[in-house]
Amino acid sequence: MTPLKIAVAGASGRMGRMLIEAIQNADDAVLAGALDLPGSPGLGSDAASFLGKPANVPIESDFAKGLADAEFLIDFTRPEGTLKHLEYCAAHGIKMIIGTTGFDEAGKAAIAAAAQKTAVVFAPNMSVGVNVTLKLLQMAAKSFSHGYDIEIIEAHHRHKVDAPSGTALKMGEVIAESIGRDLKDVAVYAREGVTGERDPSSIGFATIRGGDIVGDHTVLFAGIGERIEITHKSSSRLSYAHGSLRAARFLADKKTGLFDMQAVLGLE
Numbered sequence: 088m089t090p091l092k093i094a095v096a097g098a099s100g101r102m103g104r105m106l107i108e109a110i111q112n113a114d115d116a117v118l119a120g121a122l123d124l125p126g127s128p129g130l131g132s133d134a135a136s137f138l139g140k141p142a143n144v145p146i147e148s149d150f151a152k153g154l155a156d157a158e159f160l161i162d163f164t165r166p167e168g169t170l171k172h173l174e175y176c177a178a179h180g181i182k183m184i185i186g187t188t189g190f191d192e193a194g195k196a197a198i199a200a201a202a203q204k205t206a207v208v209f210a211p212n213m214s215v216g217v218n219v220t221l222k223l224l225q226m227a228a229k230s231f232s233h234g235y236d237i238e239i240i241e242a243h244h245r246h247k248v249d250a251p252s253g254t255a256l257k258m259g260e261v262i263a264e265s266i267g268r269d270l271k272d273v274a275v276y277a278r279e280g281v282t283g284e285r286d287p288s289s290i291g292f293a294t295i296r297g298g299d300i301v302g303d304h305t306v307l308f309a310g311i312g313e314r315i316e317i318t319h320k321s322s323s324r325l326s327y328a329h330g331s332l333r334a335a336r337f338l339a340d341k342k343t344g345l346f347d348m349q350a351v352l353g354l355e
């Protein structure tokens with residue numbers, strides 16, 4: 088079987104390194120390129136040198152060099168970087184797995200448009216556990232739509248730059264859709280001062296940032312006399328990297344189209 092030729096953007100980042108390690112350990116994939124920003128200290132060095140086993144793949148900032156041998160680009164960077172990579176990949180038929188979070192509506196629309204030219208998996212959380220949790224939430228929300236207050240609490244490491252997390256927002260969207268609300272109308276992202284009583288139709292978000300927390304998400308359904316909590320905790324980024332490889336395998340026979348991890352995992 089021909090191995091999947093996968094390049095990694097943000098090669099020196101937390102997820103970039105985890106992805107390179109997962110690719111190097113996979114039987115059916117090879118590291119085919121690595122990108123980082125101009126000026127990044129790792130440029131020119133071997134992308135797998137941190138593993139003590141070189142891949143003979145230098146980290147490049149030039150897309151044409153970094154993506155010359157790639158069929159897939161896995162991108163966990165920042166929205167502005169992902170959108171530049173996407174433009175190049177759409178023009179060159181390179182399939183993309185996008186894990187970056189924090190896109191605005193225009194960014195999401197650009198991803199949907201690019202997916203008409205190349206195949207894309209785009210998901211705020213690539214782990215199997217979170218995606219199964221989304222299904223549980225869809226089911227639970229229907230039973231707790233009246234008489235229960237819905238709050239989403241997430242905690243991440245001190246370096247995370249976007250809030251609430253993409254996963255928390257996705258959880259909010261899934262819950263809202265499941266009970267016939269629009270998250271745009273009911274989301275409450277901050278409370279301070281004299282806020283008044285809680286609007287029963289609202290979905291609240293609370294964000295914690297600290298230390299090296301990989302990623303915790305809890306959805307609280309608080310009723311009278313009881314409360315239900317559905318929690319997912321990540322203890323390693325490997326689950327995101329393994330999910331990304333599953334996404335690449337899923338895209339292998341696709342030419343175009345926009346997919347999420349629910350589709351990859353057969354949870355739709």
Ligand SMILES: NC(=O)C1=CN([C@@H]2O[C@H](COP(=O)(O)OP(=O)(O)OC[C@H]3O[C@@H](n4cnc5c(N)ncnc54)[C@H](OP(=O)(O)O)[C@@H]3O)[C@@H](O)[C@H]2O)C=CC1
Nearest residue numbers: 097099100101102163164165168186187188211212213327
């Ligand atoms: N979908 C999922 O399952 C998951 C999603 N994420 C998301 O992935 C993203 C990255 O997370 P993480 O690895 O922790 O972040 P890091 O900051 O550790 O890594 C980001 C990498 O992207 C590079 N980068 C930054 N800005 C740009 C840009 N404009 N263009 C190209 N490259 C850029 C950085 O380079 P430099 O260091 O030089 O700035 C770095 O190499 C976040 O959006 C996060 O929310 C994270 C985990 C799981």
Ligand SMILES: O=C(O)C1=N[C@H](C(=O)O)C[C@H](O)C1
Nearest residue numbers: 188211212247252253254302
């Ligand atoms: O930045 C992170 O670390 C993570 N980001 C994603 C998100 O915003 O949901 C996924 C995961 O929670 C880790």
